[in-house]
Amino acid sequence: MAGIVACVLLSLVTMVHSQVQTAFLEYMQSRMGSVEERIAQWHDHSSRYSSELRDFKNQVLKMLENIEKEREAMRNEVESTNVRVDRLEREVDYLETQNPAPPCVEIDEKLTELQIKKKKNEKYEKLTDCSDTVSQVNAMKILKRFGSSAGLWTKDPIGNSERIYVFDGAANDTFFVFPRMKEFTLSTSTRKAARIKLPFPWIGTGHIVYGGYLYYVRQTEEFQVIKFNLANKTVDDSAVLPIEDQVPVYGLSKHNYIDIVADEEGLWVIYATRENEKNICLAKLDSKNLGIEQMWDTPCPIENAESAFVVCGTLYVVYNTKLPSRSRIQCIFDVSGTISSENVPVVYFPKRYGSHSSMKYNPKDRQIYAWDDGYQIIYKLSMKPKDELH
Structure with missing residues (x-):
């Protein structure tokens, strides 16, 4: 009987030991698998x-x-x-x-101010016999859409060149030159245009091409007029005009501080100052040395003005509204004093896309080259003698 009990006990011990050993092996295998996974x-x-x-x-x-x-x-x-x-x-x-340097000469500031004041609001002695005034916009031709909403395109009124000069944007340093109007109109890209990079970037849309030169405005600490030779691609001259505290000249074109324009008499500068911030000012510019010949305060307000041009010595200011409607010539200023705004009816331009960022009168073909919200437009003008307005 004792042998049987011992045998049973031994079997039980063996069975328990086997189960413990199996559990331990399973535990070790699990730990080893986890270690191998971590190693991987x-x-x-x-x-x-x-x-x-x-x-x-x-x-x-x-x-x-x-x-x-x-x-x-x-x-x-x-x-x-x-x-x-x-x-x-x-x-x-x-x-x-x-060439030894000339002796230093001190300039009397008061004398300079007197000379500038003397130039202001004097009677202008005309260089030509041009005596016409704009009576109406006779026709309009939309050529194409090129570039951004603001820009300028023009021709040189001096000589026989047919080149088209295109300035895209109100601030840039590279412009396009197309050989003729046909290439500019038909070309879907700028492949047929020459690209000319300027030594200094321009500001605004107040440039003009005149007599083989580009006159444009550069902004540093002051506004500087640059005379750029289109033939040899160099700067021939530059000048800071005797104008202080300038403000945007057109209420609807805040990028323009100086607008250089041409007519039958030569070059003009349209500007505005803080001293006379409500009205536009006009000056006659010497194209040879960039000197100011005469200056005038005009009665034409800056508010709602979008652009301006000069014809036969008369400034025509084009107005619009902040929500663009029909552009119209609503104020004129004749430097010779022959006519005034009261003598001239309001002249309307056909309503198109938005607001003109530039309007350049060409005295050779008597057309306006306008940039309207990226569209290039030609306006044909009808003229009549100034003495017929009285």
Whole structure:
């Protein structure tokens, strides 16, 4: 009987030991599987980090290589600039020996102010016998849509050139030159146009091409008129006009501070100042030396003005509304005093797209080249003698 009990106890012990051993093995296998899974994840992460580190190293090496190339190019450019500066200094020294500097002369500021005031509001002595005034807009032709909402296009009224000059935007440094009107009208791109890059960017849409030169406005600390030679692509002259505290000249075209225009008499400057901020001012510009010959305060208000032009010495200011309606000539100023706004009926332009950002009168063909919300338009004008208005 004791042997049987011992045998049963031994069997029970063996069975319990076997179950414990099985559970322990399962536990160890589970832990080993978890460890192997973690080792596999670590291996994957390590491989990815190694790959990213290798890519980053290659990027850094490439950047260092590019920096080294740029440093070498900059060093060469600096050396070239030093050579040019040395040559320029030698040339300046030579010129100074050939042309000694004139003695210094102190300018009396009060005398300068008196000279400018003397030029203001004097009677203008005309250079031509032109005595016509605008009676109505006879016809309108929409050529195409080119560029942004603001811009300018024009022709040179001096000479026989048929070139079309196109200035896209109220601030840029590159303009287009088309050989003829046909290429500008038919071309769907600028393939047939020459691109000319200016040494300084322009501001506004107050430029003019006149006698082979481009006259445009550059903004630095002050507004500067640049005379650019279109033949040799160089700046022939520049000047800061004797105008202080300028404000936008047109209430509906805030980008224009100086508008340079041409008529039968030559070049004019349309501007406005804080001193006389309610009305537009006019000045006669010498195309040769950019000097101001005469200046006038006009009765034409800045408010709701969108553009202006000059015909036969008479300023025509075009007005609109903030919500564009029909543009109209509502105020004129004749520098010779022959006519006034009271003598002239309001002249309307056909309603088109929006508001004119520029209107350039060409005294040669007596047409206005207008830019209306990106559309290039030609207005034909009807004229009649000024003495018929009385």
